[in-house]
Amino acid sequence: MYELTVETEFSAAHSLDDYDGPCARLHGHNYRVLIQVAGEELDQRGMLLDFREIKRICESFVNELDHRHLNQLPAFQGQNPTSENIARHIFRVVADAIAGLPGPAGPKVWPAKVTVFESPKAGASYGEPRER
Secondary structure, eight states: OOOEEEEEEEEEOOTTTOOOOOGOOOOEEEEEEEEEEESSSTTTOOSSSHHHHHHHHHHHHHHHHTTGGGGGSSGGTSSSOOOHHHHHHHHHHHHHHHHSTTTTTHHEEEEEEEEEEEEEEEEEEEOOOOOO
């Protein structure tokens, strides 16, 4: 199996409901995001997926999340925008984007894991079993 990793970042504010501590107040992070996609076969160019394509997919969620108050976004209504929930949201955005790729890329490439770091030393990952 092959695995590609792309890193991106965004800055955003949030607060955590039902949290006993300073994170209950509005505060911000410079989030660092690692997106990993996987597949078993390379294309005729010897690529799993062009890095440019993954970076284009990243732009869609960065544009949605960057310099926003995450609690106010529809994606996080009814849940805290924790690193765990942000990672799940981004994973699903990436999964939908890959599934919509033209040609054979969609079925042969899948998201493996998304990791969201809210600080250099603290992050959360999310992945789902691959549907075959």
